[in-house]
Amino acid sequence: MIARLALQLAVALQAAALVACASGPVQVRPGGEPPATFATALARALPWSVGVYGARPRQDATGDERGDAPPWTDRATAARIGAGFFISQDGLVVTAAHVVLDAPEIVAKLDDQRVLRAELLGADSDADIALIRVPVALASAPPFGSSSSVWPGDWVLAVGEPYGLDRSVVAGIVGGRSRHFSEDGALLFIQSDLSLNPGNSGGPLLDTRGQIVGMNLRTVVGMIGGPGLSLSVPIEVVRQIAAEIGGQGGVARPRLGAGFEDVTPLVALARGRPYADGALINEVRPNSVAAGLGLREGDIVVGMNGWPIGDSADFARALLHWRSVERVRITVFREGGYRHLKVAP
Template identity: 45%
Template structure:
């Protein structure tokens, strides 16, 4: 077998030879030019352009003026606070065996009944926050104050207050606390939608307890989705953020707060160039519910979704990979009542495009429970519109997140399947499907395993081998198989052999 390196080398050699760069396609003489016209090359005594690109546009000098960070810090730094929290956590305490008894079998016998006892161990933590009203309302992160028995706030003038936690929301990591003070300095809130990658931003906080530390950087990306926080479209920056910065403000160049510094991506525990802030418009919406109701409600649709890859898009007849592919619909959920089905691809919510499956939980979760949403859906190779009434996320459901005994060998897919018997259907919690008993070729490469259950092919439910054969006859180069493994379902694109 030819190695990857030799394959690449041979392809590169062929490409260079075809271009005439290597001898065999005519002699060449190079001419370098700094003018706007393309350089010329002599090939077999004929002058031809080396590149067929049109002349480049004249270069323009873009002036980049650094913002006046000092004036922002002077104006709004006093509204940033340091937060100290104390609490207790349960830890398993193992008693040490005295040295003189370490080899005593009787002592060890009785010692086993005393090990593993739970004890309350005092803990301390720190974070940051910022004042949003002159009468003492402060925004911070939920993870800063969650579980705290005591919260103390220190202002820049060294005044210290005991704070009351009005409420927090772990799904968005937002908390509101209040201190008994008046005439306090406050921040101005901005619109994070106006941010663009490359814009300057400024952070103020208490990394490692160093009060009012100022760091700056740029916006790296917007609408980032993190694994444990699917409801928040994070602002990614390269601003230096460390433990203790959590809950502190992220300012734009106008001195407006556009985000709350919340997380960093690190392999060492310290800053490594990737920090994430919660957009302030998300925080405002959550904080308003906390202040008015003491709790936060999130909407739900009741579906599990997955990313639309190029192969899946081709299988469902979609020209470009976009949207959120519905892999599972909960029984009696808002999605089920609206008519959504596994295999549907949600392309938009209220006219806003769903570019990736990560966009959908944010759009749904931050909506009001009971509100109506209009979904643009790709169903059965055509687009349609569906209206759904959103439920409440607190209902303990997901957000958006042949004849019997016969066997069939689908050589084109590399699958050996058979219909489920009644007992297997009951155990799997399904009403139809085919049990995968063997895999090879395309199916094996796609990750399908024996024991998986084939629920649907290209969005069409299957319960017999003849149904699968019929669908494959009219299928393209790729098909989307809805596979259930355990209690989870996912669409798997498989190339048809």
């Protein structure tokens, strides 16, 4: 009996070895095991994190008119609370636009607890990103990383002021990269399971080395009180939009004026296309660039200016690199064939 079990075990191990050889060596991305603590990474990043408050007199505020003021405000002053981080040594800070837009006064709280008034330089309300200036000079540049360095399963950190809690830190893992949602136009997100709350919007997303790889923006709440998922804008997109807002060498890109989403298998079959790829146009706004190009609802975009469009995230990425309306060429699948669209001369 024992001999037979031993023989079966040997055969099973041999089969497993053959499967491993057939599938090739396991690909392990460089980086090693995660650290036992994130304290070192946070020590590197915390000096660049900023608490941001969009303040207004309480009689001018909308929403919170309760007698008991929340902990980050008082009975005379109401405030939207958020976070932000420095993107330059001369006091430029990025934050969530909804925190500071229409606020008569913007207050920033620094790492050393200094409280300073900030100036709104501009905002991209579609992307929900704003640029403010704090009157302070920094000794060194912020520690920027790359959003492409974080992969599904990697640890990430968020710093913010949730519910007024000073410089609160949470950790989670990346669930996906290059997420796109129809209502967000040409904007991409890093998905994670970070626990973000009011006061985290605009704060930095960090990797385990303390590098800033994104801006935390919002949480998509799950059904029936489920935890949902959190979304952060890649740092490259944040810096591009900030440069456009502040005129720091950024060139404002055209706005398409169309909504789009991934192509589902059922939609692909209904359109007579054997592949569920491309970006499905689900809205074309009147008098927009999209309307001028001749885009229609139901078109499947498969190429733009030489870029193959595999999904809606690819289309968003191409739109982020778009600079000239006159030179744009968009290829769509419509009514069983391909059409090349461009602005009429």
